[in-house]
Structures are given as structure tokens and as C-alpha cells.
Amino acid sequence: WQLRTFLWVFTVLREIWKVNSARHGVYWNTTNPRFLRDDYTVRVEINDYLDIYCPHYDPRVPERHTESFILYMVDREGYEGCYETPGAFKRWECNRPHAPFGPIKFSEKVQRFTPFSLGFEFRPGEDYYYISVPEPGSPGECLKLLVSVCCRPTTLQPITEVPKSQPRGGPRINEEGNTSGQGGGSRPAGGSSFTVHVSRFLLTLCVFVLLCI
Structure with missing residues (x-):
């Protein structure tokens, strides 16, 4: 059972590396x-x-x-x-x-x-x-x-919430800049924040499983 759990954790980590490369x-x-x-x-x-x-x-x-x-x-x-x-x-x-x-x-x-x-x-x-x-x-x-x-970004980007009611003086404009990698490589689509979030969740899950063995 422990060997099977180890193989599962290894497979999950390998998939994380593939997403980020x-x-x-x-x-x-x-x-x-x-x-x-x-x-x-x-x-x-x-x-x-x-x-x-x-x-x-x-x-x-x-x-x-x-x-x-x-x-x-x-x-x-x-x-x-x-x-x-x-x-x-x-x-x-x-x-x-x-x-x-x-x-x-x-x-x-x-x-x-x-x-x-x-x-x-x-x-x-x-x-x-x-x-x-x-x-x-x-x-x-x-x-x-x-x-x-x-x-490569290692932390989640800060999120600015838009107020439900606009302040006096006109609406506030929230400007966000997006960056993309260069170099000609093929990179999976999707935001970096989502990737980091999923990776952290899977890593936490793997550590939890290992501690429970």
C-alpha cells in the first residue's frame, strides 16, 4: 500500500512539473x-x-x-x-x-x-x-x-476588488498588466496564478498523504 501511495505521489509531482515547463x-x-x-x-x-x-x-x-x-x-x-x-x-x-x-x-x-x-x-x-x-x-x-x-512568479498576484458602489467623482479605473513568456517555447495556456494555486494544492495534498502513511 505504501509503495502504491508513493507511486501516486510521484505521478502527481511529475504532472505538476510538466504543467510548469x-x-x-x-x-x-x-x-x-x-x-x-x-x-x-x-x-x-x-x-x-x-x-x-x-x-x-x-x-x-x-x-x-x-x-x-x-x-x-x-x-x-x-x-x-x-x-x-x-x-x-x-x-x-x-x-x-x-x-x-x-x-x-x-x-x-x-x-x-x-x-x-x-x-x-x-x-x-x-x-x-x-x-x-x-x-x-x-x-x-x-x-x-x-x-x-x-x-517564474512563485506567489499569487494581488487581486484588487471593485467597490460595489462607485465613489463620487466618477468610476475608478482598475488597470491590470499581463506578461507572457518569450523564447519560442510552447507553454500551456492559462494564467500563472491558477497554475500556482493548483500546484500548491496538489503539493499540500501530497504532503498530507505522506504524513498519514
Whole structure:
């Protein structure tokens, strides 16, 4: 019974994470027009995913005409100069241009804490820099990407109640501003306040169930 309860709690938490995350796909090759302007930027939020798609070619294309890259995370200097700095963090290798089942995809979860030694921890409000260095003999060129992490609201927005009777001097105008995420990722529809409310309710329910075990 305890195992079944644990699995149920795990499933609920996993669904909460899915609601609060979006995926941002980047096709990493020189034919992607987003790389031509040299200012390719993706705006993400904590718990989003960054999906990197490696170059992929038809089997009839000769190996010497395909692009292969090594991707690094670098500092601002390495990003601006598009070169591997001494403290660069190697992330992935795109070296299978003829992969049989389509392009190789690498996924980076934008999270504040990671249990994996090869993972990377992100902080809200910070910028992170990716570059690619062509492998020897590859016709590719250095490409770079800026990933900007913004802050997801963690508290409910204040609600201003409209008075039942209008005060003298005319009606009061209540102005509300709505913001939306940027970066090209697919995010579920609905207000952030509703999402936070549901998430808190489910988390509270999960904790209550665990305490009752």
C-alpha cells in the first residue's frame, strides 16, 4: 500500500512539473537562419527544457560535406569571440550526421539544482552562453547561442476588488498588466496564478498523504 501511495505521489509531482515547463528547440547548423544575425537568443524559465538538434543529412551526402560540432558553455568573453575559453564546460558532441533514426537530440533542463555530476545549475535572471567549435575536417563554422533565464512568479498576484458602489467623482479605473513568456517555447495556456494555486494544492495534498502513511 505504501509503495502504491508513493507511486501516486510521484505521478502527481511529475504532472505538476510538466504543467510548469516548456520546451525550446534549437536546430544547431549553419543553415538555420536564426544563427545568421549572430544574436540568437532563447528566453527560458526555471524547469523549462532546451532541446539541441544536431545536424543531420541524407545518407547520400558525403561525410566531408557534413557538419560536426562540439558544443561548450563559455563565459561572456568566449561567447563574444566565439572560442573555447580555459574554463569552458563541454556539453555535447554532434558527430553523427548520418544517424539512422533522425537528428541526434540533446536536452538541457533549466533547473536550479541537479543531482547529476554532468548537469548544470541555472539561476533566475542570469545569462548563459553556448558556442560550437567545428570538428577537424568539418565545413561548419563557429555558432553561438545566448540563453537568458527569467524568473517564474512563485506567489499569487494581488487581486484588487471593485467597490460595489462607485465613489463620487466618477468610476475608478482598475488597470491590470499581463506578461507572457518569450523564447519560442510552447507553454500551456492559462494564467500563472491558477497554475500556482493548483500546484500548491496538489503539493499540500501530497504532503498530507505522506504524513498519514
